[in-house]
Amino acid sequence: MSGVRIGLATHYYDRLGVAVLTLTDIIRAGDYVHIVGHATDFYQKVTSLQINHQAVPEARPGQDVALKVRRRVRPHDVVYHATAEETDKALQEDMPELSKVE
DSSP states (O other): OOSSEEEEEEEEETTTTEEEEEESSOEETTOEEEEEOSSOEEEEEOOOEEETTEEOSEEOTTOEEEEEOSSOOOTTOEEEEEOHHHHHHHHHHHOTTOOSOO
16 A cells, blocks of 8 residues: 555536545645545646645645546545556556556
8 A cells, every 4th residue: 555645535527527535644746646535546747736626735734735636546445645656557567558657
């Protein structure tokens, strides 16, 4: 499993592909995350963060943040920091046609 717990998913907007997270640690655009739950387990790079519909470069503990995600996220899924190497390996196994994480 990945490193430090960042937060917990509270909502998911299917049409937008966006998860709302309540944070317990700092998250920054460009970080790599591992999202885990009962039916969820994937890695991705943080490419878009928003607070109150405004793009932000980072968010801090206690804030609710919208995170663009590449797969469905469910309430109570846990979000962890992941290394770039973990994410790259997981993405290559998941989608072999990708040669690198963008």
